[in-house]
Amino acid sequence: MLGLTPSQTVGPFFSHALTWPDGPVVDEGPDSFWLRGTVFDGEGALVSDALIETWQPDGAGRFNHPGFRGYGRCGTDDHGRWAVRTVLPGVVPAPDGRPQAPHIAVSVFARGLLDRVVTRVYFADSTVEDPVLSALPADRRETLLARRSADGYEFDIRLRGERETVFFAV
Template sequence: MNTVKLTPSQTVGPFFSHALTWLDGPDVVAEDAPGAIWLRGRVFDGAGEPVPDALIESWQADPDGRFDHPDDPRGAVPGFRGYGRSATDDDGRWGIRTLLPGRVPGVDGRLQAPHVDLSVFARGLLDRVVTRVYFADQPSNSDDAVLSALPADRRSTLIAPRSADGYTFDIRLQGERETVFFSL
């Protein structure tokens, strides 16, 4: 009888820059787009050390709550791509140039607070992890169904405070103040 062995699992990193070319990179909008902001942060591992070889991908609606996607026939604001990709640097820093997103309907039909979906790929992960970024100065955060479903002490891991040129959102893969990740 032949026995077939399973192929061992592989982690999603390290990454090779030549295989990750995305011409628009971190630019969801052009540098001179009206209302452009930066969403920046750092990625930390469970020991609190920066992750220098992670990749962050963003997906979001435009300021009117529309997506640059064939499933949204309304179309997005001209020049808005909805998608960005940023590798981390040696200090775990990443950044996406974008626009503040609008509200979109949730599965229950209620409007969600403005947010950006992030996928994180990094060494040691068998698959990407997915999280959301909400913006600290948005009154609709208080009635967002996803945020409200989280324990009160965990919600703050998804809230990005204002910075000089946008918002700051650090991602903690494990440990104290671990970012909330969602199962898809």
């Protein structure tokens, strides 16, 4: 008799089967920096088999610009850490035409999730009033703000629980 199939909904294959060597490199220019973080589950445990995807405009707010991919993909390591090398994105318009603060869209795929969850990374030193960020309660906005680090920014993702990252229905 064969054993039972594991009850994982998505599987532990994202972090190693869907990545490629330069996937974490969105940009390597002189203005590039590391955006790093850790993924935590609802119990506060590290998620060592998640997949992080990022999408952003270049520094001038242009998507799909020659020489700029705008897309990054990185699996988490054994300590739940992920990192992409990128540049500060430019201001882009919201659907209503108002400017949005520089941000990076982030998708998280992980065990236990039936579908990806989507969030945004904002940078605390942005000066543009953002319609999405300002619509959130003040105590929830901080879950979307990256913190400065020695070589870029830190942005942890908490899938559930205390200080859960804000996720968006898309």
